[in-house]
Amino acid sequence: MERKYLEIDKVIEYIKQHIYEPISLTELARYAAYSPYHFIRIFKERMGVPPQYYVSTLRLQHAKDLLIHTNLSVRDISLEVGQSSLGTFTTRFTERVGMTPSEFRNSLVMSEHYLHSLHQINNWEVSINKRSQYAKLEGNIKAEIPFDGIVLVGLFPKPIPEGLPLYGTLLRKLGDFCFTDVKPGSYYLMATSVSWGSQTVDFILPHSTLRTRTKDPIIIESDKPVPFQKVMLYTPRLDDPPILISLPLLMGRFLNRVT
Secondary structure, three states: OOOOOOOHHHHHHHHHHOOOOOOOHHHHHHHHOOOHHHHHHHHHHHHOOOHHHHHHHHHHHHHHHHHHHOOOOHHHHHHHOOOOOHHHHHHHHHHHHOOOHHHHHOOHHHHHHHHHHHHHOOOOOOOOOOOOOOEEEEEEEEEOOOOOEEEEEEEEOOOOOOOOOOEEEEEOOOEEEEEEEEOOEEEEEEEEEEEOOOOHHHHHOOOOOOEEEOOOOEEEOOOOOOOOEEEEEEOOOOOOOOOOOOHHHHHHHHHHHHO
């Protein structure tokens, strides 16, 4: 994957070092030595989302970390990540992670159960609508390093894995995948992984899981073939956005479809 505007790397590092402090667009543009207008343009071209949206994404990821690793109240955590309104924080967290902050904090036991249950399944086939009127998107997933576990793959409306995917599934191992009845539109394909031997916290807070994402959208148009997607899982990179959507939530939804 070609990496453009490498100067954005130092901006990303700056944001991560100052994530608990107020960070203005003017401050980031000045740090990158660009005008605000040009900084927004190149940041979005490189990262897929505007700089302030990226900052809010990192702060929600830090909120997830604090929910699991500390005993701070949800209100204190919302203040810690720069959100003075508890209601607004809870709404944004729920929309982008898929569950409330309290539900996320209490998801450890159920998450371990989900992984164990997935390991016991013999038939991973999910019924396919053979009368689908829309497009079929097929592809194949490989990994740059040896891997044994499940792969979570989905199509998202933004180039960032947040909220429930518009189309998603789990794979028992690396290999082929298929989405059917995909409506015309613009989608970003993203995937990550959970090794069978993973500790629960490692996929509740997926900082180091193998992952991949398409920076350019996949355009689905009526009556046009969809290119076959060749996907490579890789170790995390500096410019990868946090995986905000709860992986255990996706695991549980898949279990409901196959059991």
